[in-house]
Amino acid sequence: MIYVHIPFCRSKCNYCAFNSKVGGADEKNFYVDALIDEINFRGDFSAAETIYFGGGTPTTLTLAQLEKILRAIEKNFSVDKRAEISVEANPGTVDENFLRGLKFLGFNRLSLGVQSFDDELLKILGRIHDSCTAKENILLAKKFFSNVSVDLMYGLPNQTLEKLRRDVEALKNFDVEHVSIYGLEIEDGTKFFQLARAGKLNLPEENLCADMYDFITQNLPALGFKRYEVSNFAKENFFSRHNLGYWTGKKYFGFGAGAHSFDGKLRTSNVRDVKIYIEKKISVVEEVVTPQAAMEEFCFLGLRVVEGISARTFEKNFGKKIFDVFGSAIEKNLRRGLLEVDGDKIFLTERGMSLGNEVFADFLL
Ligand code: SF4
Structure with missing residues (x-):
């Protein structure tokens, strides 16, 4: 990308x-x-x-x-x-x-x-x-x-x-x-x-x-x-x-002033100022995406998509069960009617879509 x-x-x-x-x-x-x-x-x-x-x-x-x-x-x-x-x-x-x-x-x-x-x-x-x-x-x-x-x-x-x-x-x-x-x-x-x-x-x-x-x-x-x-x-x-x-965590290259890139582990962003970008061409700030941040992102970005996130993919990517890490966030939002679980999939309900930001906040550890 x-x-x-x-x-x-x-x-x-x-x-x-x-x-x-x-x-x-x-x-x-x-x-x-x-x-x-x-x-x-x-x-x-x-x-x-x-x-x-x-x-x-x-x-x-x-x-x-x-x-x-x-x-x-x-x-x-x-x-x-x-x-x-x-x-x-x-x-x-x-x-x-x-x-x-x-x-x-x-x-x-x-x-x-x-x-x-x-x-x-x-x-x-x-x-x-x-x-x-x-x-x-x-x-x-x-x-x-x-x-x-x-x-x-x-x-x-x-x-x-x-x-x-x-x-x-x-x-x-x-x-x-x-x-x-x-x-x-x-x-x-x-x-x-x-x-x-x-x-x-x-x-x-x-x-x-x-x-x-x-x-x-x-x-x-x-x-x-x-x-x-x-x-x-x-x-x-x-x-x-x-x-x-x-939203599904793919790697991407971002080119130009202020553009972000992600190689699966490292997130970089170019200098935002156009003049400095032109003069220095590439100036990047690096941020290592910690395993915790990666798990959080997997959830709150993936939940934006209607089909939601896969518990199996979570386990495959991070070697942990999603309910062990985010059990309380999932249960809280199931009780509020904002999330639904169907087999492997966890996804926002119609109401959850309207109140997405409240749900996503619960997935920050
Ligand atoms: S100035 Fe207007 S057209 Fe340009 S990026 Fe901002 S919102 Fe979009």
Whole structure:
């Protein structure tokens, strides 16, 4: 699995705490060169079944720049012929020619950061697009890609259940294959953080946010989407293989500023600052994943996925029985109706999916 981080956006959204910034043409060129140096240096010709270009907004680079990065990956890894090759794009940064170009380069999955179809909400979020652009971009994306994902957000300032209902309803007009949902979080360092502190953000109450989540999870299945993870829904055969890899503990390479890597034992992360990344190319902080942390991660990442975790796989990986290590966490959540055990499998119930964070916290030793 390979992740490539492109930290550039047209402008900074009001809620955004991701590693992203507005970059100039020179900075982007230098960044792409640094990225290719890193790929050449760290590439080990291992098999790559998925490649994911995320950001930021990867589609703020030119097609030529994206091609250079992809070719560097192909030179340094053994990219599977059937690899899932995803690119994130934001409405307003792509047109028909650009999308055709992405397809031509080899990308086969497009993830569009729509967030909402409501113009008022898009403005509050500080997005560069309006609903009309979002709709046009989805239709165009569907012209070239048979695997299109749309991001939607809930828990937004001024958002009501009715507005959310209209957003979900709007999906009926597009034959997209995948939907990811994100609850707004107010993060330090963002414009929203300052506004919230000054009491100037009309955020929905916690109960309303929970109702919004429930509304989405109850209504997407009627549109043909199956929930396969706490926040992800897809039509049959369109689960994101890349994201499933993270939740099921696969190894991954992360390239670019702030990108994380995991080799099964060691987790490394590149320096986050774009300028320092460009100058020093590779600067990594290493963290050994202790057996305890590995067991915890196996559980709380695996439980995010609808089919849950396997007690047998736990024992095979760690040489211990899962009930000996996490017996009290499992029993507590069985009693609360948040977990279920069926033979070898331990998984979240519908209610457990809504209260996932409470369950995951119990799996921290
Ligand atoms: S487009 Fe995404 S990454 Fe870029 S500023 Fe907005 S939220 Fe952040």
